[in-house]
Amino acid sequence: MINVQIYRYHPEHDTTPYMQSKTLPEEFRSRMVLDALEYLRAEDSTLAYRRSCREGVCGSDGMNINGKNWLACIKPIAEAIGTTNTLIIRPLPGMPVIRDLVVDQTLFFEHYQTIKPWVINDEPAPTIERLQSPEDRKLLDGLYECILCACCTSQCPSWWWNPTKYLGPSALLQSLRFVVDSRDTARMERLKSLEDPFSLFRCRGIGNCTWVCPKGLNPMEAIGKLRLELLREST
Ligand code: SF4
Ligand code: SF4
DSSP states (O other), X not given: OEEXXXXXXXXXXXXXXXEEEEEXXXXXXXXXXXXXXXXXXXXXXTOOOOOOOSSSSSOTTEEEETTEEEEGGGOXXXXXXXXXXXXXXXXXXXXXXXXXXXXXXXXXXHHHHHTOOSOXXXXXXXXXXXXXXXXHHHTTTTTTTOOOOOHHHHTOHHHHHSTTTSOHHHHHHHHHHHHTOXXXXXXXXXXXXXXXXXXXXXXXXXXXXXXXXXXXXXXXXXXXXXXXXXXXXXX
């Protein structure tokens, strides 16, 4: 049997959150954490969590698994528990809990909206799409793949300390994605909006973001590049 400790909190019934003990059959060792949640939910339909695609693409089931943020659908249980034999599942840290593993991501998406995540270009649209050279298109690699799962931002200590003023690694990686896009004409405006001491410069290079990104992206490096772009424009 595999031991499970799972965070539970139903604000209408519980005065405080608590960790609930459960067990999984041995055969779950080779399966994913989401499979365990589905099994536990079949036993207790009050267990709440988000999920959708089950393929590591939609970004819905980010959660803290044995101390590290990850997507439940692509995290093997054997890898998560190592030699401990206990699977520990908590909601994403640093975000208010709505119920069980479901967190309020309002602030996270407000930050995303702040960076204007769309191509800004008021020039008349061509008859077909706005083209890019292969070299320009390559600049978006490592940025466009972000699925907005919030694993990085939720594991960032700088964001925990300044959640309203520091944009966090996910929004900043997305910001670079548009700053370097050859089709976008708002580069200066985008960079200027990051000049204050908090939005971008509150990153302390701790690297938790890159450590946890389940898509293998490097938000810490993206933040460094964004600073260089800003420096280049202001000298
Ligand atoms: S490198 Fe910056 S963004 Fe990433 S976790 Fe550390 S402080 Fe946060
Ligand atoms: S950078 Fe990675 S961890 Fe952060 S939101 Fe995007 S996919 Fe998730």
